[in-house]
Amino acid sequence: MPLQVTNVQQREHVFVPALPGLEPAVHAEAEALGFSSRPVDGGVELMGAPGLHQEANLRLRTASRVWLRLGRFTAADAGALSKGLAALPLGPVWDGRTVPRLSVVLHRARFKGPDAVLAAAARAWGLPSVERAGPLDEESSEGLTLLVRVEGDTCTVSADTSGEPMHRRGYRQEVSRAPLRETLAAGILVLAGYDGGEPLVDPMCGSGTFLIEGAWMSQRRAPGLGRAFAFERFPGFDAAAWSARKARAEAEALPSPRSAPRGYDINAGSLGTARRNARRAGVTLTLERQDVRTLAAPAGLGPGLVVVNPPYGKRVGEAEDLPGLYRAMGATFRRAFPGWRAAVLLPEDAGLVRALGLPEERNLPVRNGGLRCRLLLCPL
Structure with missing residues (x-):
């Protein structure tokens, strides 16, 4: 499979994961908001115009986070993986100076654990090393986190646009016994x-x-x-467009x-x-x-x-x-x-x-x- 790139300047493809059991709720909510939604394992996929990842972060109540698809390619070995990662258009989400973190998911892959993927990414981007992301439920909003999912010999790479998990709305600074997300x-x-x-x-x-x-x-x-998102630190972030998007949402609230x-x-x-x-x-x-x-x-x-x-x-x-x-x-x-x-x-x-x-x-x-x-x- 040649490298398939999502051109975020023309159309966006995002993956929205859900807590186990909430996949139907995320799909129903996305449909009610007018998103083009397709249920998949673990969540839903959305397709839409540029800025879809911002709109999804802003409006979805039931989603865990929002991943922006960057590309998909075939990687039968570490060399092909490194080549595919090097060809990804990371400019809109990465400044090339900071060290990105990778969240690695392997399913029937030919690679010997996540370390092989981290090493391939370091070679691809000319870095001494690449950090492996911690549990995403605890992920900081600082820096860039990429999701590298290898299923068989197909590799899909996405950028985290949310930062802190989406259940952190900002209002619940105190909890009682057995808190509910x-x-x-x-x-x-x-x-x-x-x-x-x-x-x-x-x-x-x-x-x-x-x-x-x-x-x-x-x-x-x-x-x-009432909260900040990881996409606000992307190199291609348009602050004026984001302010206008939030203003429209505020105007719709009763x-x-x-x-x-x-x-x-x-x-x-x-x-x-x-x-x-x-x-x-x-x-x-x-x-x-x-x-x-x-x-x-x-x-x-x-x-x-x-x-x-x-x-x-x-x-x-x-x-x-x-x-x-x-x-x-x-x-x-x-x-x-x-x-x-x-x-x-x-x-x-x-x-x-x-x-x-x-x-x-x-x-x-x-x-x-x-x-x-x-x-x-x-x-x-």
Whole structure:
């Protein structure tokens, strides 16, 4: 295969990875935003006009990061790999002076580990050495990170345009027990069919992540407005065009959510954390201290979505207490929220599902902090 180059001056091809289980949410969100989206293993591929990588970083709520495709070529050996890497058009993303980091993925490749790829890259770019990137969930926003994926003898190279993972919106400077990633919270809301126009209640709200993400969705606020991205340090970055893009997104946002989310928690400290996080996010939440076991029906709210990330017995609480908590929670949902829908994130434990006692409409596998979980979507 000859070198196939993405000409970012005319058309962009990006890969948007997702947390395990959120691939359908990323695809649905991309389609709703008008992107040309194709589901693939681990995420979605987008095609579009120049600046697509900026728009994806700015607007996608459920994505983990955004990779800009630079080229694809055949590399049957280290020499061909080095030659292909040398021919890549790196000018728009690399100044040639700093040392890029490489994230290497090998699948049925002929190379003996990532070190062979790093050595080939150093030869290609005339560098003494090339640094291997650390875990991308912890990746700094400094410098350039390239993804080199070799599958068989096909090599695909992409540039990280996000920097810090996209779940770092900037508002959650405090967390309570068992925090939930912002991207996972947004993905669960998308999978549950939340559109921002209906009531949203979290009966165990913790640091308020579900509620803040729901408020931003209801407000149509782009999640990337308050943070910086790696593409802002690319040599070809157009600051004026980026400012105009952000201004358009800001103009589209509503001054307040269409339906104010409401949260409860038995822990007063968690409610304080949620209030402060919401203040940093620019939203106001209705928060009350109540126990999910005795939660009263929210007055004046019509049917909507009740969403919850209860204790799993691994990070918070004792495992032997969980069945009773889940039984009480299910009873509260049936009593206080008739006609609503429920989205419950819980560990892979058939006993807890039975204890919850809710009619399952969908049961989806997802991961939360590396733990295998199930997302139950239930009519009440």
